Amino acid sequence: MKRRLIFDSILNQKNSKKISIILGPRQAGKTTILEELYKKLGGVFLDIDIFSNYEKISAYEKFINFIQLKGYKKDQKSFFYVFLDEFQRYADLTIIMKNIYDHHSNIKIYASGSSSLLIKNAIQESLAGRKQITHLYPLSFKEFLIFRERNDLLEEIENLKKIKTGNYSKLTPEVFKYLNEFMVFGGYPEVALSKTREEKIEALRNIFDLYIKKDLVNFLKPAIIDSAHTLIKQLAINNGMIANYSNYGMRVGIDAKTVKNYIRILRETFLIIKLVPYFTNKNKEIAKIPKIYFLDNGVRNYFFNNFNDPEMRNDAGILFEGFYISEIIKSGEDADNIKYYRTKIGSEVDVILDRVSEIIPIEIKYKRKLKESDARGLKKFMKEYKIPTGYLVNAGEINKEQDIKKIDCFNLR
Numbered sequence: 001m002k003r004r005l006i007f008d009s010i011l012n013q014k015n016s017k018k019i020s021i022i023l024g025p026r027q028a029g030k031t032t033i034l035e036e037l038y039k040k041l042g043g044v045f046l047d048i049d050i051f052s053n054y055e056k057i058s059a060y061e062k063f064i065n066f067i068q069l070k071g072y073k074k075d076q077k078s079f080f081y082v083f084l085d086e087f088q089r090y091a092d093l094t095i096i097m098k099n100i101y102d103h104h105s106n107i108k109i110y111a112s113g114s115s116s117l118l119i120k121n122a123i124q125e126s127l128a129g130r131k132q133i134t135h136l137y138p139l140s141f142k143e144f145l146i147f148r149e150r151n152d153l154l155e156e157i158e159n160l161k162k163i164k165t166g167n168y169s170k171l172t173p174e175v176f177k178y179l180n181e182f183m184v185f186g187g188y189p190e191v192a193l194s195k196t197r198e199e200k201i202e203a204l205r206n207i208f209d210l211y212i213k214k215d216l217v218n219f220l221k222p223a224i225i226d227s228a229h230t231l232i233k234q235l236a237i238n239n240g241m242i243a244n245y246s247n248y249g250m251r252v253g254i255d256a257k258t259v260k261n262y263i264r265i266l267r268e269t270f271l272i273i274k275l276v277p278y279f280t281n282k283n284k285e286i287a288k289i290p291k292i293y294f295l296d297n298g299v300r301n302y303f304f305n306n307f308n309d310p311e312m313r314n315d316a317g318i319l320f321e322g323f324y325i326s327e328i329i330k331s332g333e334d335a336d337n338i339k340y341y342r343t344k345i346g347s348e349v350d351v352i353l354d355r356v357s358e359i360i361p362i363e364i365k366y367k368r369k370l371k372e373s374d375a376r377g378l379k380k381f382m383k384e385y386k387i388p389t390g391y392l393v394n395a396g397e398i399n400k401e402q403d404i405k406k407i408d409c410f411n412l413r
Contacts, residue, residue, distance in 0.1 A: 002147045002189070004029055007036070010134055014041055014079070017105060019097055019127060022112040024136035025270035025295070026214060027207050029189050030112040033136065034083045037110060043081030044070045049214070054090055060099045072107070079108040088113035089218065091122040098126045115215055115269045137270070138296045139187035140330040141323075145178060147192045153178065167396055169368060176395070180310050183319045186298020197307065204302040215269045227254050228262050235272060235292050236303035240318040243274075243292045263292065270295055273325060278339040278352040280385075291340055293322045295329070310366070320366035321350055324393055328353075341381055348377045361390045368396035
């Protein structure tokens, strides 16, 4: 079994009484992680997607009776571990988990969910101060290389930081061969492990079919799922572009308010990422138009129906932007901290990391040779907001400047 890099961090939560919740899209590997934890720690494992399993623990008394049948003793000194897979369909489970937490110091619960929208309010209200949330996304690029058994390339990636001059793609051609594949087919584990182009496309098709059957149907009536599907295709065509809800509504045949609601659902079910523009006036920030990216390029390309190599595409720059933004999120950055900058006269910066303690501007370029104009928007932003250092992420040349650091696309800051 291929192990995710985040596994040890989740395993280390085994000694904490807090309820460990893993959130992320379906097929990203949550079940695999819970199953491996179960093998290591023992206890009981339940797939809550199966209604009969939910019934076994659908009330506090049922929960306790069930785990006692499985070996739990009220006076045991060590933790008894309970693993609940895909619990998001039943918000009342959070109240039961709260009661377990409050009355049993020797029960440790791990739970996974595929939709933060269904359980967000219930988690915040019922489990305040009682939970630890970990997000599990599709594979990062480094994990992708591990799954493809190319650990040797990880060393090359790490060593790129030491090189002062040259061209990334020429220095590490094997790495960039895999990067191009990753930018096209994305990081879902099943897709990464599929051998042929056809198998990868079929795996992506199965992921979307499951997304419709298990996620969208929880929010939308069957009669209007088609309009949501059409909107997803429009978002794929316009990936990384300014998202005008009224224009999308006209193309899909729904109003702007419905578009906004659909986008909220797609975001909370981990299909897309929404970047709002950066302003020092936070009220303006909320009112302005966002950009939409897909969390996974493979899913985007499936809806866009284009699996050509980036070198043969005119949207390679957008693919590269989406790749790097999703890598930032997979590295642990709060998605709400990731914004973009654009002035009325067209000056832009692709990413602004808006943290409490610092502002980090990042420009992303999929180019072998950079021009001075590629950093123009970045320099303008740095001057306006008095930011001492900006970052230019690129896939080509290495060339340092005093105030702008050109970094490769693999070693996240």
